[in-house]
Amino acid sequence: MSIKKLGYLGFEVADVPKWSTFATTKLGMMEASASETEATFRVDSRAWRLSVSKGPADDYLFAGYEVDNEQELQELKQNLEAHGVSVKVEGQELTAKRGVLGLISFSDPFGNRIEVYYGGTELFERPFVSPTGVSGFQTGDQGLGHYVLNVEDVDAALAFYTKALGFQLADIINWTIGDGLSTTLYFFYCNGRHHSFAFAKLPGSKRLHHFMLQVNGMDDVGLANDKFDADRTVVMTLGRHTNDHMISFYGATPSGFAVEYGWGAREVTHHWSVVRYDSISIWGHKFQAPA
Template sequence: MEISSLGYIGINSARIDEWSSYATKLLGMQQIDSGASTRAFRMDDRKQRLVVTGAENDGLGFMGWEVPNAMALGALASRLENAGVAVEVAPQALADERFVTQLIRFRDPENNLIEVFYGPQITTDPFLPGRTMSGFKTGAMGMGHAVLNSANVDALIPFYTELLGFKVSDYIRTPFPIYFFHCNARHHSFAMAGIGSQGFHHFMVEYNLLDDMGQGYDIAATEAGRLAFTLGRHTNDYMQSFYTHSPSNFFVESGFGGLVIDPDTWQPHEMFDGPSLWGHDRLYMAPDDDRRKNLFNQRLDLAQRGVQAPNCPWLHEVKESMK
């Protein structure tokens, strides 16, 4: 597998001032660029993790996936071209704009723009979060994860697995198919939901500390209509998280304590217990929406059956690292 992590995400939006406030004061990112039509943000020692392009068509602009070196980038480009995928070697000016050594660009079967790069630029300047917090869990596991809505997951799955090399973590078949994919030790760096229409569902950032996430929840609650999902915990990656409405009509998940897997031994499997062990009530849905009721009933069923996740997977990781 050449792809090693989600390096960066680009958002198309002309709401750059709203994004500046949202990304810094709620998410806690550091703004590094305040140009007339763009905004860029840091999360760690990378020079850039999130870009807001200033384009009018709100939504996902591009996903930037990292590979380890030039050889891996060339091998991926050749595999794509042999499969009939048009690959553009980006000009150096664009690579400089992305703060990487080299990148290629192409589109998936549903026209989502994908950039793959190697050689991210690292800065020695300390990360200065936009609100008081310890920082984000990134490193070898990348920026977080990205989730697409798909009109036809059957067309996308071979592209992402056979050509790009993603591995299935787990999947749900009903009421519609959702597939989760890993490319490193993060349970999933990418997912797709086959809801019959295309679009960007959300991206996730993971915090170093539970309180970093929880204080963000309180900040979000001060803004009318900002919360989209209440605080909850997922069934598959055990992430404790909440979701907010971004300025661009998709969600952002703020999480803590996600499952770390061994990608060499992990076995994909089907899930049957719904997306959340508890919480994650969809506030954006009407109270009488059958989908919201069904999700609530799934969570009640899990409680009645006593289905629970490991109490502190993150504490286990810390103890193991100290041995």
């Protein structure tokens, strides 16, 4: 398995300035660059981790995964092509924009863009400082949090993400959403983080269900929860998940999908066994209608 971590995420958003305010004042991210049409944000020593670009979709735009070096990038490219995936070697313009040394791109079976790179830019000389005083975000060897996609065909998604990309299945949850709706969530890891990626066949038209940021302290979660609660944009209350044991809440973003903000997740071990669950949470995580 050559993919080591989720490196960055990109969203297409209708209102870039609104996202800039949201990311800095509610999530505690540090603005790295900003214009009326695009903005990037930091959560650690990397030059950027989140990008928002102006467009009508208000949805997922791309995910970037990191490998260790050029050899691993070439090996992954060969494996993708062996599984019938069309891979593009990106040129200097996009490579420079992403701030990486090498970059390939391709799509999953549903048209979701994926990028894989090596050689991301570090900015230790310009330390990350959260504008809201967040003590720090859990990244490092675990990469940037996770995200959950809505897929049309579970079997096609399983084949692509495990065989072509080499992700490992952590567990599944048979989730009864309510009102007669139920689905199965599939969770995948590529390092010690319980899951960097998950998918399910979900109601709604958005590709992205939510993305997650993990902070270093429970107080960071509580303080962020207060900010979302103050303007009634909590969509799932504070709770603890059954599978990764993370304590988190979910808030509405300016684009309509959710952000999970959490702390305290357990990690995958070398002796991990795949299991299943009948509930997403041990306690909490109750749905709330946003304002």
